[in-house]
Amino acid sequence: MSESARPRPAAGGRFARQTDQARAVAEKYAQQTDAAAEFPVAVLDELRAGGLLGLMVPTEYGGLGGTLDELLDVSIALGRTDLSAALIFAMHCQQVACVVTHAAPPLAEELLPQIAAGRMYLASVTTEPGKGGHLLTAGAQLSAEEGRSGHLELDRFAPIVTGGAYADGFLISMRAPEAPSADAVSLVFARRDQLEITASGEWDPLGMRASHSVALRLTGSIPGHQVVGEHGEFRAVVLQTLGPLAHLGWSACWLGTAAGALSRVLRMLRESARGKDGKDGRLESELLLSRLSRARQRLDTVHALLRHTAAVVTAAAEGGTDVSLPRNQLLINSLKLTASEECHRAVEDLIDAVGLRHGYLRNSPTRLEKALRDLRSAPLNYSNDRLHQADGVLALLDAGVSFA
Numbered sequence: 001m002s003e004s005a006r007p008r009p010a011a012g013g014r015f016a017r018q019t020d021q022a023r024a025v026a027e028k029y030a031q032q033t034d035a036a037a038e039f040p041v042a043v044l045d046e047l048r049a050g051g052l053l054g055l056m057v058p059t060e061y062g063g064l065g066g067t068l069d070e071l072l073d074v075s076i077a078l079g080r081t082d083l084s085a086a087l088i089f090a091m092h093c094q095q096v097a098c099v100v101t102h103a104a105p106p107l108a109e110e111l112l113p114q115i116a117a118g119r120m121y122l123a124s125v126t127t128e129p130g131k132g133g134h135l136l137t138a139g140a141q142l143s144a145e146e147g148r149s150g151h152l153e154l155d156r157f158a159p160i161v162t163g164g165a166y167a168d169g170f171l172i173s174m175r176a177p178e179a180p181s182a183d184a185v186s187l188v189f190a191r192r193d194q195l196e197i198t199a200s201g202e203w204d205p206l207g208m209r210a211s212h213s214v215a216l217r218l219t220g221s222i223p224g225h226q227v228v229g230e231h232g233e234f235r236a237v238v239l240q241t242l243g244p245l246a247h248l249g250w251s252a253c254w255l256g257t258a259a260g261a262l263s264r265v266l267r268m269l270r271e272s273a274r275g276k277d278g279k280d281g282r283l284e285s286e287l288l289l290s291r292l293s294r295a296r297q298r299l300d301t302v303h304a305l306l307r308h309t310a311a312v313v314t315a316a317a318e319g320g321t322d323v324s325l326p327r328n329q330l331l332i333n334s335l336k337l338t339a340s341e342e343c344h345r346a347v348e349d350l351i352d353a354v355g356l357r358h359g360y361l362r363n364s365p366t367r368l369e370k371a372l373r374d375l376r377s378a379p380l381n382y383s384n385d386r387l388h389q390a391d392g393v394l395a396l397l398d399a400g401v402s403f404a
């Protein structure tokens, strides 16, 4: 492995050892799982064994009791190596945060120790045919199971479920039982062994290939207490927890991937200059320097916005402010919009900076080609068009233009 391709240690912190181990496994398998569009089973095994699946589980349940900033640190570090592995981890942690914050005691007490012990990898089911990514409506409805008091039946088609073939459990959004309209949405937990799972179609995308985000049909019956939050009140879970953590977690993963790409390019350029006694003419090119500068500027902008948004969301969780205020939701959406565009553009800058051989060929140690393919999914993963439309409405609600 060349110097520029070798993973560097994570940025320190309480979970640096576990993170470095997971990164090393991700590094080992990234090329193979990308080529074959395979889920990185070995990375998941390492996340289980190292305790990182329980990062967001409070210590009283046996978890690591990580903070939001620690979740972002681990996501950035994994993203530097492989965006699919990072997204698998960050999305699981979003699901865990929903359980921690919104599940009533019987479900929380059942689930959280299993997550902490690495036995419960959670997948997310919100997208649905007909409504696409729209979170606050649902087509398929939960119904009371005949002859089994307190049980709910579900029959749900899920067109895209990251890690769905390997998950131990699912958080699934569905129309609340007996709700007359599509906007009364419930979130329920279902264990894999409570469901019949039928996979359909083939997973063969441009990028994010190792996320193995397959289409599944889920049918089965669950006890009534497996609802997360109140029936019909998924909106509260989205506003308070799922939305903020999704945008923060995804953005951290994207930032990590763009930062990893920049780092590999910079190391390659420095090594190449060293090999020529520091006389590599490319490093004097004004065009190259300004492209490197622009890429770095984009990443510093995303990083500042990421940490500021995390501070606002943390303050809200501690009771300092209401996260659902328009100015807070606008900030959270702005992070997703900015990160999804700027991280992708930074990699494009780098491709222009280093040219065809190290920017476009698949076997270059810079791995820019893979970073570009993976990051192209960012504006699509909850469509930016959809977010801009929501932000237009939120902007009208904040005529004074206050800032979070």
Ligand SMILES: Cc1cc2nc3c(=O)[nH]c(=O)nc-3n(C[C@H](O)[C@H](O)[C@H](O)COP(=O)(O)OP(=O)(O)OC[C@H]3O[C@@H](n4cnc5c(N)ncnc54)[C@H](O)[C@@H]3O)c2cc1C
Binding pocket: 123, 124, 125, 126, 127, 128, 131, 132, 133, 134, 160, 161, 162, 163, 208, 211, 213, 377, 380, 381, 382, 383, 385, 386, 389
């Ligand atoms: C790598 C990856 C992993 C994913 N993993 C999961 C997962 O585990 N679980 C899950 O449930 N989902 C997952 N998703 C799906 C994701 O969260 C989005 O819901 C999904 O990508 C949106 O699907 P869509 O673009 O087909 O639909 P839509 O969101 O409906 O968008 C389709 C297009 O229509 C336009 N559009 C639609 N509605 C509007 C509107 N109101 N205003 C303006 N324009 C609009 C947009 O231009 C958009 O490009 C994943 C997506 C990706 C890329």
